[in-house]
Amino acid sequence: MKHLSEYRDAHLVHAIAAEIRKTVTRPWVLMEICGGQTHAIMRYGLDQLLPPEIELVHGPGCPVCVTSLELIDKSLAIASQPGVIFTSYGDMLRVPGSHRDLFSVRAAGGDVRVVYSPLDAIQIAQKNPDKQVVFFAIGFETTAPANAMSVLQAHSLGLENFSVLVSHVRVPPAMHAILSSPQNRVQGFLAAGHVCAVMGYWEYPPIAKKYAVPVVVTGFEPVDILQGILMTVRLLENGQVSVENAYKRTVTFEGNQPAQGVINQVFMECDRKWRGIGMIPASGWCLRPEYAAFDAEQRFQVNQIQPAESPICIAGQILQGLKKPDQCPAFGGECTPQNPLGATMVSSEGACAAYYRYRAGLQV
Amino acid sequence: MKEESITIQGPVCPVPLGHNEKIVMGHGSGGKMSQDLIARMFLPPFDNEALRAGDDAGVVQPNLCTQLAISTDSHVVWPLFFAGGDIGRLAVCGTVNDVAMMGAIPRYLTAGFILEEGLDLGVLERVVTSMQKATAEANVQIIAGDTKVVQRGKADGLYINTSGVGVVTPGVEIGGALAQPGDVVILSGTLGDHGIAVLEARGELGFESGIQSDVAPLNHMIAAMLEASEHIHVLRDPTRGGLATSLNEIAQQSQVNILIHEASIPVHPSVAAACEMLGFDPLYVANEGKLIAIVGKESAEAALEAMQKDEYGKEAAIIGEVKSAPAGRVLLKTTLGSTRIVDVLAGEMLPRIC
Amino acid sequence: MCLGVPGKIVEIYENSGLQMGKIDFGGVTREACLAYVPEAKVGDYTLIHVGFALNLISEEEAQETLDLLRQISDLDQELGQENSTAPQASAAVLDQKTDE
Numbered sequence: 001m002k003h004l005s006e007y008r009d010a011h012l013v014h015a016i017a018a019e020i021r022k023t024v025t026r027p028w029v030l031m032e033i034c035g036g037q038t039h040a041i042m043r044y045g046l047d048q049l050l051p052p053e054i055e056l057v058h059g060p061g062c063p064v065c066v067t068s069l070e071l072i073d074k075s076l077a078i079a080s081q082p083g084v085i086f087t088s089y090g091d092m093l094r095v096p097g098s099h100r101d102l103f104s105v106r107a108a109g110g111d112v113r114v115v116y117s118p119l120d121a122i123q124i125a126q127k128n129p130d131k132q133v134v135f136f137a138i139g140f141e142t143t144a145p146a147n148a149m150s151v152l153q154a155h156s157l158g159l160e161n162f163s164v165l166v167s168h169v170r171v172p173p174a175m176h177a178i179l180s181s182p183q184n185r186v187q188g189f190l191a192a193g194h195v196c197a198v199m200g201y202w203e204y205p206p207i208a209k210k211y212a213v214p215v216v217v218t219g220f221e222p223v224d225i226l227q228g229i230l231m232t233v234r235l236l237e238n239g240q241v242s243v244e245n246a247y248k249r250t251v252t253f254e255g256n257q258p259a260q261g262v263i264n265q266v267f268m269e270c271d272r273k274w275r276g277i278g279m280i281p282a283s284g285w286c287l288r289p290e291y292a293a294f295d296a297e298q299r300f301q302v303n304q305i306q307p308a309e310s311p312i313c314i315a316g317q318i319l320q321g322l323k324k325p326d327q328c329p330a331f332g333g334e335c336t337p338q339n340p341l342g343a344t345m346v347s348s349e350g351a352c353a354a355y356y357r358y359r360a361g362l363q364v
Numbered sequence: 365m366k367e368e369s370i371t372i373q374g375p376v377c378p379v380p381l382g383h384n385e386k387i388v389m390g391h392g393s394g395g396k397m398s399q400d401l402i403a404r405m406f407l408p409p410f411d412n413e414a415l416r417a418g419d420d421a422g423v424v425q426p427n428l429c430t431q432l433a434i435s436t437d438s439h440v441v442w443p444l445f446f447a448g449g450d451i452g453r454l455a456v457c458g459t460v461n462d463v464a465m466m467g468a469i470p471r472y473l474t475a476g477f478i479l480e481e482g483l484d485l486g487v488l489e490r491v492v493t494s495m496q497k498a499t500a501e502a503n504v505q506i507i508a509g510d511t512k513v514v515q516r517g518k519a520d521g522l523y524i525n526t527s528g529v530g531v532v533t534p535g536v537e538i539g540g541a542l543a544q545p546g547d548v549v550i551l552s553g554t555l556g557d558h559g560i561a562v563l564e565a566r567g568e569l570g571f572e573s574g575i576q577s578d579v580a581p582l583n584h585m586i587a588a589m590l591e592a593s594e595h596i597h598v599l600r601d602p603t604r605g606g607l608a609t610s611l612n613e614i615a616q617q618s619q620v621n622i623l624i625h626e627a628s629i630p631v632h633p634s635v636a637a638a639c640e641m642l643g644f645d646p647l648y649v650a651n652e653g654k655l656i657a658i659v660g661k662e663s664a665e666a667a668l669e670a671m672q673k674d675e676y677g678k679e680a681a682i683i684g685e686v687k688s689a690p691a692g693r694v695l696l697k698t699t700l701g702s703t704r705i706v707d708v709l710a711g712e713m714l715p716r717i718c
Numbered sequence: 719m720c721l722g723v724p725g726k727i728v729e730i731y732e733n734s735g736l737q738m739g740k741i742d743f744g745g746v747t748r749e750a751c752l753a754y755v756p757e758a759k760v761g762d763y764t765l766i767h768v769g770f771a772l773n774l775i776s777e778e779e780a781q782e783t784l785d786l787l788r789q790i791s792d793l794d795q796e797l798g799q800e801n802s803t804a805p806q807a808s809a810a811v812l813d814q815k816t817d818e
Contacts, residue, residue: 001744003724015791045702090714107386117769142720146770194720249780259754571748634745
């Protein structure tokens with residue numbers, strides 16, 4: 001497949017890995033802040049190709065994992081109401097709330113449907129005028145343009161039976177939170193390539209400067225990831241603090257202007273709770289007052305939610321890159337993809353699920 | 365961005381969800397949840413040797429000279445018709461294949477129909493015609509049947525159950541527990557065709573691919589393989605849960621390690637593209653006209669040749685080998701040369717969003 | 719967090735006031751919204767995420783990156799993995815301009 005297979009070329013991958021080995025002279029801790037990248041690293045065993053000096057830690061780049069427990073519980077409450085068609089992206093269905101997940105709601109009679117695109121949810125609303133269609137609008141900046149467009153479409157089509165439950169999170173505040181933590185070990189960042197396809201990377205230079213940490217915009221295929229790592233290591237070895245782009249075929253400095261325009265039109269910054277981390281100020285996007293009519297939280301009055309937190313799993317520390325999945329005492333025992341304790345094990349790109357699927361007990 | 369530092373709370377985590385009270389769709393996915401349900405709910409009360417073996421069909425010996433392989437399958441696929449097949453063909457081939465996977469010649473099928481009130485008779489006729497064609501191709505007969513009608517809304521138009529029985533060819537012993545270190549793993553053709561074809565026919569994910577289901581009776585190919593090789597140890601058709609789940613089951617049953625090579629696994633480019641787009645892994649997508657053969661090294665080539673001569677095995681390929689450790693696990697050597705674990709499908713396969 | 723898959727635009731049309739396209743992913747096609755790539759033409763490659771084109775993929779940049787990487791690969795082959803002069807050469811080819 002064009003623009004895909006070339007970046008899986010074994011020959012190229014090994015050459016870059018060899019170059020990384022040659023460049024490294026001391027240990028470095030790098031964080032990749034994108035679940036899709038974690039997934040690719042695990043799926044291709046890329047960390048097996050790196051020199052031992054390089055430690056990859058996995059950041060909170062899985063929007064499914066960081067959606068707050070409160071919001072999951074709200075989604076379950078809304079989905080359980082009669083006359084509601086609750087639409088969602090695929091892997092949200094198995095994320096555990098305080099007591100159940102969307103699958104259980106479906107089992108109990110709720111109309112819960114997986115959609116591939118938010119525009120599919122709009123079509124469902126058009127075809128079912130007598131039902132209330134709610135779309136679970138989660139995601140990082142990558143998904144925001146699509147989610148925002150669904151609100152604009154609902155508005156322009158005059159759909160009164162469509163609303164969105166918003167749980168957008170932004171990467172830069174998360175990076176601030178991680179890098180400013182006294183326990184931070186991260187020395188270099190692989191920035192999420194598709195977030196940057198939308199937002200560009202103009203937000204990162206101040207962060208890189210403030211924390212003296214180089215940031216390299218990185219893609220998702222094996223060649224892309226290794227190239228990102230190579231560039232980051234090179235900067236670290238040279239003591240250079242800068243922001244560079246290893247994903248130039250898709251990412252520009254300014255990013256996608258029309259997309260940013262629509263995001264700003266529909267959303268505004270707000271505080272958001274990250275599951276496993278807590279409240280990070282200005283780290284989320286919420287609907288602007290002009291579009292409040294489409295806010296499912298207001299339409300459905302689900303305000304009496306008491307999320308039940310119980311500190312069994314260490315998903316929080318894993319999301320911050322402080323621990324690896326296999327350092328969790330529950331990993332692979334009580335907590336498996338079939339019986340997840342935390343969202344990082346449920347989401348197909350959560351660090352724990354990626355680890356379990358690809359590495360659990362592997363001794364090769 | 366405010367300048368105050370952020371206090372990071374401790375870990376948070378919800379109560380584990382075991383889905384122990386109600387059936388959810390994941391229980392039907394063919395993966396771990398299905399396995400757990402069977403182990404917990406069905407095996408203990410019905411316990412016997414044939415059932416415990418956990419193979420595609422139960423093998424019993426009613427008298428000294430005869431070993432029978434008996435299997436049952438219920439077909440609830442929706443939609444009823446999809447590119448390359450339909451529920452009728454599926455119902456016949458699924459059971460024919462399960463019986464044949466034990467090294468038995470399938471001879472007789474039963475067919476039970478659950479019809480939804482309001483089902484168009486023309487639709488039923490199309491399904492039955494397809495079943496007739498499939499039985500002729502497989503050279504089996506439907507010798508008993510049943511029909512029930514349920515109220516509108518209680519079945520997706522039509523459900524079919526088929527049971528099948530065949531006589532195990534004397535001298536042939538095939539079963540999931542018989543894989544041995546040193547054996548060769550052969551796959552009869554491309555992965556994922558059926559699962560993607562059905563997903564496309566459902567229309568919910570909005571893609572077009574022209575991929576056809578591979579649903580087919582494999583008993584003739586198996587007969588040819590048994591002629592060519594005396595060392596066929598395991599045969600299994602990777603249906604729900606895909607290749608990954610079936611190989612894991614075999615690795616568990618035989619307590620061996622199976623290593624497969626990503627570069628050798630045949631996948632149709634359109635299936636690969638559909639999986640990329642949705643975030644699926646072809647290793648987990650259902651197949652209805654493919655088999656895995658685990659064959660002793662000495663006659664693996666002969667078995668492979670026999671497969672490639674059959675119309676349903678033209679793309680057969682050796683995809684891996686059986687080792688002794690780590691036992692019970694399936695490993696995959698990636699195209700990059702690294703190695704990773706291949707686990708069973710957890711619950712329902714969901715399109716990845718990000 | 720971003721399952722973005724590259725695909726080729728094979729048709730462009732309008733639907734419900736939005737610019738839409740038929741995208742070919744290499745044997746599989748699906749509709750996607752092109753509202754965020756107004757300059758898109760039939761034949762362009764684009765990155766698709768949840769049914770939306772996020773950006774056009776630059777053929778030029780892609781080729782440039784691959785060429786640079788292949789140079790490392792060739793250099794590696796010629797000089798062997800232990801040669802310490804190689805990093806200098808490839809450092810030059812890989813340094814991308816910083817924009818800050």
